[in-house]
Amino acid sequence: MLSRVALAATAAPSLKNAALLGPGVLQATRIFHTGQPSLAPLPPLPEYGGKVRLGLIPEEFFQFLYPKTGITGPYVLGTGLILYALSKEIYVITPETFSTISIVGLLVYVIKKYGASIGEFADKLNEQKIAQLEEVKQASIKQFQDAIDLEKAQQALVQKRHYLFDVQRNNIAMALEVTYRERLHRVYKEVKNRLDYHISVQDMMRRKEQEHMVNWVEKQVVRSISAQQEKETIAKCIADLKLLAKKAQVQPVL
Amino acid sequence: MALVIPVKEKKLMDVKLGELPSWILMRDFTPNGILGTFQRGYHRYYSEYINVKKGSISGISMVLAAYVLFSYCLSYKELKHERLRKYH
Numbered sequence: 001m002l003s004r005v006a007l008a009a010t011a012a013p014s015l016k017n018a019a020l021l022g023p024g025v026l027q028a029t030r031i032f033h034t035g036q037p038s039l040a041p042l043p044p045l046p047e048y049g050g051k052v053r054l055g056l057i058p059e060e061f062f063q064f065l066y067p068k069t070g071i072t073g074p075y076v077l078g079t080g081l082i083l084y085a086l087s088k089e090i091y092v093i094t095p096e097t098f099s100t101i102s103i104v105g106l107l108v109y110v111i112k113k114y115g116a117s118i119g120e121f122a123d124k125l126n127e128q129k130i131a132q133l134e135e136v137k138q139a140s141i142k143q144f145q146d147a148i149d150l151e152k153a154q155q156a157l158v159q160k161r162h163y164l165f166d167v168q169r170n171n172i173a174m175a176l177e178v179t180y181r182e183r184l185h186r187v188y189k190e191v192k193n194r195l196d197y198h199i200s201v202q203d204m205m206r207r208k209e210q211e212h213m214v215n216w217v218e219k220q221v222v223r224s225i226s227a228q229q230e231k232e233t234i235a236k237c238i239a240d241l242k243l244l245a246k247k248a249q250v251q252p253v254l
Numbered sequence: 255m256a257l258v259i260p261v262k263e264k265k266l267m268d269v270k271l272g273e274l275p276s277w278i279l280m281r282d283f284t285p286n287g288i289l290g291t292f293q294r295g296y297h298r299y300y301s302e303y304i305n306v307k308k309g310s311i312s313g314i315s316m317v318l319a320a321y322v323l324f325s326y327c328l329s330y331k332e333l334k335h336e337r338l339r340k341y342h
Contacts, residue, residue, distance in 0.1 A: 045305065045306055045307050046306045046307070047306065047308055048306060048307075048308050048310075049302060049303040049304070049306040049308075049309050049310060049312070049313060050302045050303055052303075052310065052312035052316065055310075055311055055312045055315045055316075056312070056315060056316060056319050058316075087342065088342045089337045089338070089339065089342055090330075091326075092333045092334070092336050092337050092338075093338065094333070094336050111311055115310075115311060119308065119310075123307075123308065126307075
């Protein structure tokens, strides 16, 4: 997050500098984000501030005077200055002086006694804040890692796609086979239907012809039997019957 | 790198005493320059004494002491009349 701000900060001046080249210069010389961003990651904060003696005078002053005056130099200088200011009344002793002395004494006492514990308390608060941010950062890193893993897994699935395609191909082939056979069966049925029709038509024709012929023959025969022939045949039949009756009478007696 | 660095680019600690006036005159007195001076000074103090992990009381106390001295200097004119002796 901070690196993005840093990137924006470094990108803006570099783009500005490139734009100062006249319009005639090829725009191909514009500088884009080619190098490493120099502000990210930010360097960590220093642990301790500059050392200060007596809470008021930085250590550099003591080091500055050390070669010429040794260790006691700055203290002697300080004492001398204070005495000079008092004696020449550059610093005037007023009633305020005493209140100043007591207040400063109280402050020094309080700071010496409770300074360390207050510092630790502040450090703990800081640590809590940092831990919260760290949590957020870790959570988002974990989220991204999970997303990356999911992507990788899905990409790996691409290698196994051919199984799916094989199954689909098999299914399609089976469906094709089934429709082919169905249609074959239908064709067979239809053809059989037509042939049966022709056969039944033929049968019917033959039957009709047979019946017609039989009827015609019967009619011819009936017509051909004249009246006289009929009488003769009837008389003959009666005579035969009488003979048969006689035979039949004879037989049961035996 | 030139062996003789012109006066303008030297830092204050490297300037010899005789060159001090010319060095002061060569500084950037435009409004931008003055703003830059204040910004640099503030950031130097801030990043060294305040913007650290374990800052001490000296970060604020130095500023307060400087303020005390400054206000004493401003009110010296009135304080002169409360001197205990006339001749020193």
